[in-house]
Amino acid sequence: MREIERFCRTYLWTGDTKTSKKSPIAWDSVCKPKVAGGQNVKNFHLWNKAAILKLLWALAFKPDALWVKWVNAYYIKGKNMFTMALPTSASWVIKKIWSSIELLDRNSECKKVFFAIGSFSIRKLYAALIGQFPKVTWRRLVCNNLASRKSLFILWLAVQGRLPTKDRLQHWGISTDGMCTLCGQVWQQVLQLLKIQRPSLGFEQEIQFAVRMRKRSTGINKVFAVVFAEVVYGLWIQRNQRVFAGHIQTPDQIVRAAIFGIACRCRQSDIHLLMF
Known part of the structure; x- marks a missing residue:
């Protein structure tokens, strides 16, 4: 595992x-849910525990299954499986299933799902095992966003300050100019294109602005989160091309490439919002 x-x-x-x-x-x-700042990747250890609990559930509530009849005949023998001592001669598989009873004793939510009336759900039990997390403020930027998966992944890293940008290099104690002139020039062009009359702000402030825009679904608000993600990705790609390949694009080229990608992904009825 x-x-x-x-x-x-x-x-x-x-x-x-x-x-x-x-x-x-x-x-x-x-492995956290996306609304909690994760990528919703399955935690294999917890998913495996949920799958083992399903076998325990089958032992308790599916007496007609052939393997359950065999376990009942050789090990349980009419006793209460939740309180009896497991025979030392039991195989490691049976011991593994039995050990999952402790999870029910430690986790009241798991116990509630396990004994719920109806069919067993590994998905629901996994949710009980992984628990609840507070929602991040920027969840609307990465959830239900039509931007490309690559763009959303880079944005996910960027909003958490996990990209090696100039401000983060400074935080590490590496001497560098913390300002990114290219970012400011590109974003200013994007704001003008979207008919938003204000100067570009720092990245943290722009995140807050994008979150506020995402709360509404009229006019430019409908595509702003997509634009934000694709432009951040475009800037990151250009940063890498400049640093590692010496390839330089103008702010106008970066903006046009981003807008073209956005137009290919957004709804037909919203394309007019991106016209130069």
């Missing part, structure tokens, strides 16, 4: 399963 998780974690951050690097965000945070 740990090895599978390691492969997934390594692939997420490097693109393959062999190259290892420090993760910008802890795996437990990646």
Whole structure:
């Protein structure tokens, strides 16, 4: 299980399963729901526990299953499976199923789902195991956003300050000019295109503005979150091209490339909002 998780974690951050690097965000945070700031990736350990609990549920509530009849005949023998002592001769599989009873004793939500009337749901039990998390303020920027998956992933990292941008390098103690002139120029053009009459702000302030825009669904508000994600992604790609390949695009080229991608993804009825 740990090895599978390691492969997934390594692939997420490097693109393959062999190259290892420090993760910008802890795996437990990646497994949180999107509204809580994660990527809603399944926590394999908890999902496995939920699957084992389903076998325990079958033992308790599906007496007609052949394997359940066998376990009842050889181990339970009419006793209360939740209070009896498991025979030491039981196989490791049976012991593993029995050990999950402790989860029900420790987690009242799991117990509630387990004994609920009706069919068993691994999904509901997994939700009970992973628990509740506070919602992040910027959840509307990454949830139900029509931007590309790559753009949303980079935005997800950016809003948490996990990209090695100039301000973060300064935080690490690396000497650099914290201002990004290109970002300001590009975003100013975007604001003018969207007919928003104000100067560009710092990134944290722009996040707050984008969140407020996302709360409404009229006019330019409908596409603002998509624009925000695609422009952040476009700037990140240009940053890497400049640093590692020496390829430089003008602010106008970056904006036009982003708008073209947005127009291909947004609804036909909203394209007029992106016209130069």
